[in-house]
Amino acid sequence: MTDDVTFTIHAHDGAARTGVLSFPRGDIRTPAFMPVGTAATVKAMYTDQVRALGADVVLGNTYHLMLRPGAERIAALGGLHKFMNWPHPILTDSGGFQVMSLSKLRKLTENGVTFQSHVDGARFELTPERSMEIQALLGSDIQMQFDECVKLPCSDAEAERAMRLSLRWAERSRKAFFGKKGHAVFGIVQGGAVPSLRIESAKALSDMDFHGLAIGGLAVGEPQEVMLDMIETVMPHLPAHKPHYLMGVGTPDDLLKSIMRGVDMFDCVMPTRAGRHGLAYTRFGRINLRNARHTDDGRPLDELSTCPAARDYSRAYLHHLVKSNEILAMMLLTWVNLAYYQDVMAGARQAIVEHRLADYVSEVQAGWARGETAP
Amino acid sequence: MTDDVTFTIHAHDGAARTGVLSFPRGDIRTPAFMPVGTAATVKAMYTDQVRALGADVVLGNTYHLMLRPGAERIAALGGLHKFMNWPHPILTDSGGFQVMSLSKLRKLTENGVTFQSHVDGARFELTPERSMEIQALLGSDIQMQFDECVKLPCSDAEAERAMRLSLRWAERSRKAFFGKKGHAVFGIVQGGAVPSLRIESAKALSDMDFHGLAIGGLAVGEPQEVMLDMIETVMPHLPAHKPHYLMGVGTPDDLLKSIMRGVDMFDCVMPTRAGRHGLAYTRFGRINLRNARHTDDGRPLDELSTCPAARDYSRAYLHHLVKSNEILAMMLLTWVNLAYYQDVMAGARQAIVEHRLADYVSEVQAGWARGETAP
Numbered sequence: 001m002t003d004d005v006t007f008t009i010h011a012h013d014g015a016a017r018t019g020v021l022s023f024p025r026g027d028i029r030t031p032a033f034m035p036v037g038t039a040a041t042v043k044a045m046y047t048d049q050v051r052a053l054g055a056d057v058v059l060g061n062t063y064h065l066m067l068r069p070g071a072e073r074i075a076a077l078g079g080l081h082k083f084m085n086w087p088h089p090i091l092t093d094s095g096g097f098q099v100m101s102l103s104k105l106r107k108l109t110e111n112g113v114t115f116q117s118h119v120d121g122a123r124f125e126l127t128p129e130r131s132m133e134i135q136a137l138l139g140s141d142i143q144m145q146f147d148e149c150v151k152l153p154c155s156d157a158e159a160e161r162a163m164r165l166s167l168r169w170a171e172r173s174r175k176a177f178f179g180k181k182g183h184a185v186f187g188i189v190q191g192g193a194v195p196s197l198r199i200e201s202a203k204a205l206s207d208m209d210f211h212g213l214a215i216g217g218l219a220v221g222e223p224q225e226v227m228l229d230m231i232e233t234v235m236p237h238l239p240a241h242k243p244h245y246l247m248g249v250g251t252p253d254d255l256l257k258s259i260m261r262g263v264d265m266f267d268c269v270m271p272t273r274a275g276r277h278g279l280a281y282t283r284f285g286r287i288n289l290r291n292a293r294h295t296d297d298g299r300p301l302d303e304l305s306t307c308p309a310a311r312d313y314s315r316a317y318l319h320h321l322v323k324s325n326e327i328l329a330m331m332l333l334t335w336v337n338l339a340y341y342q343d344v345m346a347g348a349r350q351a352i353v354e355h356r357l358a359d360y361v362s363e364v365q366a367g368w369a370r371g372e373t374a375p
Numbered sequence: 376m377t378d379d380v381t382f383t384i385h386a387h388d389g390a391a392r393t394g395v396l397s398f399p400r401g402d403i404r405t406p407a408f409m410p411v412g413t414a415a416t417v418k419a420m421y422t423d424q425v426r427a428l429g430a431d432v433v434l435g436n437t438y439h440l441m442l443r444p445g446a447e448r449i450a451a452l453g454g455l456h457k458f459m460n461w462p463h464p465i466l467t468d469s470g471g472f473q474v475m476s477l478s479k480l481r482k483l484t485e486n487g488v489t490f491q492s493h494v495d496g497a498r499f500e501l502t503p504e505r506s507m508e509i510q511a512l513l514g515s516d517i518q519m520q521f522d523e524c525v526k527l528p529c530s531d532a533e534a535e536r537a538m539r540l541s542l543r544w545a546e547r548s549r550k551a552f553f554g555k556k557g558h559a560v561f562g563i564v565q566g567g568a569v570p571s572l573r574i575e576s577a578k579a580l581s582d583m584d585f586h587g588l589a590i591g592g593l594a595v596g597e598p599q600e601v602m603l604d605m606i607e608t609v610m611p612h613l614p615a616h617k618p619h620y621l622m623g624v625g626t627p628d629d630l631l632k633s634i635m636r637g638v639d640m641f642d643c644v645m646p647t648r649a650g651r652h653g654l655a656y657t658r659f660g661r662i663n664l665r666n667a668r669h670t671d672d673g674r675p676l677d678e679l680s681t682c683p684a685a686r687d688y689s690r691a692y693l694h695h696l697v698k699s700n701e702i703l704a705m706m707l708l709t710w711v712n713l714a715y716y717q718d719v720m721a722g723a724r725q726a727i728v729e730h731r732l733a734d735y736v737s738e739v740q741a742g743w744a745r746g747e748t749a750p
Contacts, residue, residue, distance in 0.1 A: 039696075041696060043703070044702040044703065068695065077673050077689060077691050077692075083692050084692065085688055296452070312460050316452050317415070320415065320443065321415075324414045324443060326418065327419040327651075327702060327706070328419065328420070328421075
């Protein structure tokens with residue numbers, strides 16, 4: 001890495017590690033959960049709330065931002081950090097995943113992808129070079145290589161084709177990035193659910209001088225065991241001194257099990273999306289506030305929570321807000337969920353330092369399994 | 376008034392007054408703007424934000440709360456203050472206005488109104504006695520008499536019929552309230568746009584020992600001059616030592632002109648509703664953030680505002696959030712609007728103390744008229 005970007009591991013516990021990934025804009029404590037700020041906003045949250053919960057970095061989506069409001073526009077306005085009022089590190093994805101899942105009339109070639117915007121039908125092209133250019137225009141601290149992510153299950157041949165294309169795009173992405181001081185670029189391991197392909201991808205990317213390595217193409221419909229198997233398969237072939245980022249994952253259980261297998265960074269829409277749909281993640285497990293059993297329940301979600309939204313409002317009130325489609329329901333439950341995710345990560349970091357991660361994970365899982373007694 | 380509820384006028388400036396309406400739960404500085412918390416939430420706002428902006432009291436809607444989650448349920452959960460996490464004074468309307476505007480299959484008799492819920496079709500009855508019972512169950516600090524509000528324009532005969540019915544309901548409401556310590560009940564002047572009816576209503580209510588008097592049935596479609604005429608007509612017939620509340624009004628201009636005519640309290644959905652529709656109230660006038668002219672405008676809404684949402688985000692960003700239908704757009708613009716409304720009220724209170732209200736109003740109006748230069 002350049003001197004301006006460093007990754008220091010402070011402690012190990014089995015395959016798990018805790019440390020700090022440092023940028024001029026700030027430190028990212030790992031293992032880290034990155035809230036997703038798709039369209040330059042972590043939905044239903046003020047940025048100072050996101051920060052106060054312990055988030056050191058948020059994720060922005062290249063695909064969404066290039067379509068609206070446009071990368072050149074954000075650059076002219078001073079970059080994404082200023083635009084969204086988040087002065088801390090930002091990771092941007094490459095746009096590859098969402099081009100495949102959201103855009104219309106797309107055409108994939110060796111050079112890249114041409115597609116139609118899902119917003120207004122305008123034509124766009126995304127290539128490794130354009131993706132890196134957009135991410136630089138946004139001012140992203142951690143930029144991701146442009147890749148092709150296939151849905152699982154898929155044929156081995158399809159997984160292999162996409163993996164090899166992603167490797168060629170990795171080389172072009174790395175070259176297009178070309179050492180921007182104080183910024184980093186990560187490669188992305190692909191290869192579907194085929195161990196040999198995953199290993200080949202990991203090895204090839206490890207030789208390419210990325211600042212970190214991501215595992216992509218998981219949490220796309222496969223069972224948790226398949227995901228964990230792939231992590232275990234890949235991990236020995238990733239440079240141990242570089243950060244490992246598992247993209248788009250997952251439930252709190254996914255996070256803890258992945259941390260035990262050596263993952264340092266995560267992003268996922270789950271806590272924010274669930275919060276907009278009446279679901280709360282708590283140390284008692286996931287609670288569906290839409291359920292009628294909360295109608296007369298005067299208890300808060302968790303009186304010991306660090307989050308005011310979990311302490312200062314009754315379940316009956318949250319149920320009422322959810323049933324009434326009130327914006328405050330989304331605000332409070334997103335807050336609760338991001339707080340819980342960050343608390344789980346903080347607990348994992350502390351447990352690794354104290355070499356008791358397995359015990360910590362068991363305790364947290366036991367809390368979910370125990371659930372709660374009725375009011 | 377009872378000793379537990381006092382209204383002290385500190386200064387006059389022409390017909391305008393400034394003072395404090397005191398309850399065991401807290402003081403309301405007048406002239407006061409009450410944000411509307413229809414369904415036990417000021418939409419898109421945390422209660423501590425509402426408080427920090429200078430709101431001393433919020434309004435709850437009896438009609439909405441009786442239908443969902445139900446008055447008896449809120450009482451069992453400890454009352455509306457605890458339910459919505461707002462420990463300061465709450466004013467509740469009587470339900471009369473919304474029964475007429477929102478419910479289905481309603482039937483009006485001397486006794487009250489039977490109607491079908493717009494939420495689930497269930498049958499309800501609202502009478503003066505039931506309205507007061509519901510408001511007491513909610514724990515409302517300021518309860519409003521049950522009245523019938525007609526839409527303007529209407530025939531003089533219709534205005535007279537509704538006014539007289541409202542007077543009979545006022546007597547029943549006052550009797551049903553029966554001196555709850557630390558709480559207040561207000562009568563509501565009706566009479567459409569007919570001066571003689573308004574005067575008759577005001578005089579009759581003034582004899583009924585209410586803690587305050589409201590002017591209802593305005594801001595229902597009539598021009599501003601008609602509204603101001605009615606205020607001027609009514610005001611000499613209201614007890615000067617009791618608070619005067621103009622219901623459901625209005626724009627910042629409506630507020631200032633009404634304050635100059637002796638109004639002490641206001642409520643209106645305008646700042647919160649406008650905030651959910653991309654409109655910002657500022658000292659430069661109303662700004663429509665949906666407008667394409669903001670696309671590349673890096674300036675904040677008002678760099679001198681007391682509200683972070685008006686200072687820390689560019690118009691380009693707010694435009695982007697509005698166009699993208701992001702929840703944060705509604706959160707930020709509602710915040711901006713309530714901040715501006717409270718600032719206007721604070722300025723008016725100060726100006727009355729300094730006997731320069733007319734100058735203050737002229738300055739504020741000049742700011743709106745001047746607007747802004749292009750970026």
